[in-house]
Amino acid sequence: MPRLSPTCRDERGVALVMALLVLLVISLLSVTLLMTVNVETKVSAHSTRQTQALSIAEAGVAEAIARIRAGEIPINTNARQVAQIFNTVPGSVPVLGVDSIALATQQPVGDWLEYTGPRRQDGVLTVQYKTDAAKTVIYKYDPNKDPAVQTASGFPIFVVNSTGRKGTAQREIVTEVIQKPIQVNAKAALAADKGIDFSGNSQICGFNHDIDTPSLTPVPPCAAWELASGGHINGAWSSGGITSSGSSTQPGWPVNNNPTQIGFYSGPWDVISMGQAEFFSWVGAPYGTEPANPQGIYYLDNNGSSQDATGDFKYNGGTGEGLLYVDGDLSINGNFIFRGLVYIEGDLKINGTVWVLGSIIVKGKSQIKIANGSCTVLFSDDAISQSIAKYGGQFVTLSWRETRKY
Numbered sequence: 493m494p495r496l497s498p499t500c501r502d503e504r505g506v507a508l509v510m511a512l513l514v515l516l517v518i519s520l521l522s523v524t525l526l527m528t529v530n531v532e533t534k535v536s537a538h539s540t541r542q543t544q545a546l547s548i549a550e551a552g553v554a555e556a557i558a559r560i561r562a563g564e565i566p567i568n569t570n571a572r573q574v575a576q577i578f579n580t581v582p583g584s585v586p587v588l589g590v591d592s593i594a595l596a597t598q599q600p601v602g603d604w605l606e607y608t609g610p611r612r613q614d615g616v617l618t619v620q621y622k623t624d625a626a627k628t629v630i631y632k633y634d635p636n637k638d639p640a641v642q643t644a645s646g647f648p649i650f651v652v653n654s655t656g657r658k659g660t661a662q663r664e665i666v667t668e669v670i671q672k673p674i675q676v677n678a679k680a681a682l683a684a685d686k687g688i689d690f691s692g693n694s695q696i697c698g699f700n701h702d703i704d705t706p707s708l709t710p711v712p713p714c715a716a717w718e719l720a721s722g723g724h725i726n727g728a729w730s731s732g733g734i735t736s737s738g739s740s741t742q743p744g745w746p747v748n749n750n751p752t753q754i755g756f757y758s759g760p761w762d763v764i765s766m767g768q769a770e771f772f773s774w775v776g777a778p779y780g781t782e783p784a785n786p787q788g789i790y791y792l793d794n795n796g797s798s799q800d801a802t803g804d805f806k807y808n809g810g811t812g813e814g815l816l817y818v819d820g821d822l823s824i825n826g827n828f829i830f831r832g833l834v835y836i837e838g839d840l841k842i843n844g845t846v847w848v849l850g851s852i853i854v855k856g857k858s859q860i861k862i863a864n865g866s867c868t869v870l871f872s873d874d875a876i877s878q879s880i881a882k883y884g885g886q887f888v889t890l891s892w893r894e895t896r897k898y
Contacts, residue, residue: 541661542897549656549665552577552607552617555598556652557669557887564595565619567648567882569704571630577617579604586612606657615655615664622649622668633670633890637721641890644721645874647671647881649890664896671881672888675765678833678851680729680744681871685756686856687732690740694862696869698727698744701849703874707811707829708847711741714870723873726750732859740862744871756855759799760817760835763853764880772798774884775817786812786830789884793819801837801857809844813879821857824865831872832879842867850875 555577559565565575575593578585581601585594597604597617608617622631634646641649647670655664681698682688690696695711700723709717718724727744728734734742734751742748757763761771778793782805794803803820813831821838827845836854845866852869854860 538661541658542663544658545656545661545663546665546894547656548605548607548658549654549663551605552654552656553652553665553667553669555607556617556619556650556654558598559595560619560650561882561887563882565593565650567878569630571621571623572627573621575619576612577608577619578610579606579608580610588612607654615657615662617655618653620651622651633673635673635675636723645719645723647673647878655896662896662898663894665892665894667892668890669887670890671878672886674877674880674885676873676876677763677765678725678853678871678873678876679753680726680750680851681742681869682727682852682854682862683729683756684854684856684860685731686854686858686860687751688728688730688734688860688862690728690734690736690742691738691861691863692740692865693738694740694867696727696740696742696744696862696867698725698742698748698871700724701870701872701875703831703849703872703878705849705870705872705875707849708868709870710868711743711870717870725871729753730860731756757853760815760833760853763833763835763851764815764876775815778819782807785810786814786816787883788814789880790815791817791819799837801855803838813875814883815880831875833876850879 559577570591572591574591575595576588577595577597579597582596585596588594597608599605609615623629629643631641631643631649632646633640633649634642637645650669652667652669655662681696697711697714699718701714702717702719705714705717724745727742727748729750731753732751734749736742759768761768775789775791778791778796780794782792783790792803792805798819801820803818805818805820806823806825807828809826809828811829815832816830816834818836821841822836823841824846825843829847831849833850834848834852839857840854840860842862842865848869849872851871
């Protein structure tokens with residue numbers, strides 16, 4: 493058998509080593525590629541879960557807003573109020589403190605998204621007011637103020653903490669929301685497109701009152717509830733004349749009474765800064781009969797023909813808030829308390845005790861006589877805007893931030 497020269501043996505050995513090196517490199521590359529694919533798969537899966545967790549957290553904010561709109565989380569003056577929503581069924585919610593509200597989620601049983609938990613723990617869906625550090629003052633939002641965020645007037649700011657979970661991924665967000673502001677364009681505490689005769693025990697005040705003015709507060713003690721931040725208007729406004737006799741009063745600013753004016757409203761949409769088509773789409777189908785204790789957005793019409801003022805509606809007492817739009821005459825024969833805006837296409841007839849915090853506007857068919865019974869109207873911009881927004885408004889996000897992500 494022929495013997496290889498030393499040179500050939502060296503070349504063969506080098507080739508063998510090179511082949512082994514190539515195999516080693518290929519093996520290492522294969523392992524690295526597999527590891528890279530595995531890591532990228534895990535990263536991609538976690539990234540997907542993080543995206544899903546954020547969507548779940550946003551769903552928590554949506555439920556919180558829905559519970560505020562429904563009144564289950566009340567709008568009040570308690571700066572220490574805290575509401576928590578749990579993934580449990582009604583009757584099984586944890587017991588909370590005196591200033592706290594515990595609610596069961598409204599999600600379908602057995603199909604709960606993890607934006608809250610079943611017990612008191614970190615990451616429970618929580619709603620509270622934006623307050624000072626001592627939790628004694630609620631911050632509000634008023635687009636007509638500078639700065640808009642202050643404590644004197646406007647819509648209370650809610651802070652929603654929601655943590656979305658998907659597998660090992662968590663996203664925690666903090667959202668500040670308010671009800672969408674309703675811009676009020678009121679000419680007076682009581683305005684009419686006909687002449688107004690005030691007599692008897694009618695008390696009309698155009699100074700801007702706090703939304704928390706106690707019911708049945710009369711004039712002049714109502715001065716204690718007038719807002720120092722302003723927003724005052726006339727006591728009475730009319731396209732015709734205004735007379736005042738007996739013990740009736742109509743204080744306001746810049747004047748008490750503003751008669752023989754032009755530019756009465758074309759409809760209630762002008763008062764709350766909407767277009768006519770937008771208003772009728774928003775207010776919905778009319779009611780043919782008077783709802784007892786009207787709390788919400790109500791349009792009363794006897795025949796569905798808007799602004800023909802042929803309806804005849806009556807209240808023999810009750811309480812309400814929001815918007816009461818009457819396409820026709822409105823007679824009030826009992827003790828009636830209302831917070832918000834009352835807009836009447838026909839005549840207003842009072843034979844009982846009426847107390848309104850907000851404004852009454854009457855287009856009228858004939859001279860408006862505020863004589864019989866007792867009629868008190870205290871203007872309040874906030875009572876109109878917030879009571880309407882409470883039942884018919886949307887929510888606006890003031891700020892959004894993410895506080896935790898992993």
